[in-house]
Amino acid sequence: MPPLRKKRPPKRAPSVVYFRHAKNEKGHKQLCVYVECELSGNLVGPVWGHSAQSVNKALAMLTQECDCPSKFHAANEYHGKRILHSARREE
Numbered sequence: 001m002p003p004l005r006k007k008r009p010p011k012r013a014p015s016v017v018y019f020r021h022a023k024n025e026k027g028h029k030q031l032c033v034y035v036e037c038e039l040s041g042n043l044v045g046p047v048w049g050h051s052a053q054s055v056n057k058a059l060a061m062l063t064q065e066c067d068c069p070s071k072f073h074a075a076n077e078y079h080g081k082r083i084l085h086s087a088r089r090e091e
Helices: 052-065
Strands: 012-023 029-037 043-048 072-079
Touching: 012 043, 012 052, 029 052, 029 072, 043 052, 052 072
Parallel strands: 012 072
Antiparallel strands: 012 029, 029 043
């Protein structure tokens, strides 16, 4: 019987994105994103804003700080309500 291969760690770790509000440095309530790795339980945030760029930035920060064996993190669950502001009209 040939030797068994070692199982590779997954390339993308599943993570949970939380859309929340938090107080910034000036004490104002702002929209923010927190991201948690489902494999290790590490939590990163707040990253300000609810846009796709904010979610991607939080996932990149989690990838740098997380100690799980995965190479990247991908959002597979979302909690909270995402609030996106449209461009303001100038009159």
